[in-house]
Amino acid sequence: MSFFNDFTKEVIGTGILLLIVFALRIITSRLVRRFARVTHIIEHRTNLVVKYLHLLTNILAIIALILIWGVQPKDIIIAISSITTVVGVAMFAQWSILSNITSGIILFFSFPFKIGDVIQIHDKDFPIVAEIEDIKAFHVSLKTKEGEMIIYPNNLLFQKGISIMKHHFDDNEFVD
The missing domain is CATH 1.10.287 (Helix Hairpins)
Incomplete structure (x- = not known):
């Protein structure tokens, strides 16, 4: 008591x-x-x-x-700054993870495309035309016309040009 x-x-x-x-x-x-x-x-x-x-x-x-x-508030600030320093150093060592997280946050708030959109990724070595199946924190799941599933990192979506196609796969044929 x-x-x-x-x-x-x-x-x-x-x-x-x-x-x-x-x-x-x-x-x-x-x-x-x-x-x-x-x-x-x-x-x-x-x-x-x-x-x-x-x-x-x-x-x-x-x-x-x-x-x-x-x-005490100063003790909280010391603890938070220590934790963020350790996390920051660990994330700096894994810059691609940090880059994908940042890109995922930007995609989340900017809404340049949505699930169900058909996009074309303009990559000279590996061009992709696919429908967006899911948008996650680290990657976007894409499905091609042939049914192939592609997991595409979010940070690459900001490095490559992307076109949002007007029509779904079933509505028209694609020409290379």
């Missing part, structure tokens, strides 16, 4: 924070889904936005929880 007597403010603050986080997650999910319905955005991307917003909410809640329980 002495725990609750000693930490009454912290326990009450934690309970209030958990209620706020729960309400915030519900509200953001509903707002994003409503926006997606109005703008006709694909469900897959809507789920990704909701997932990223929940992740951001959880990170902020953890920081708030740490502050509620009495950790």
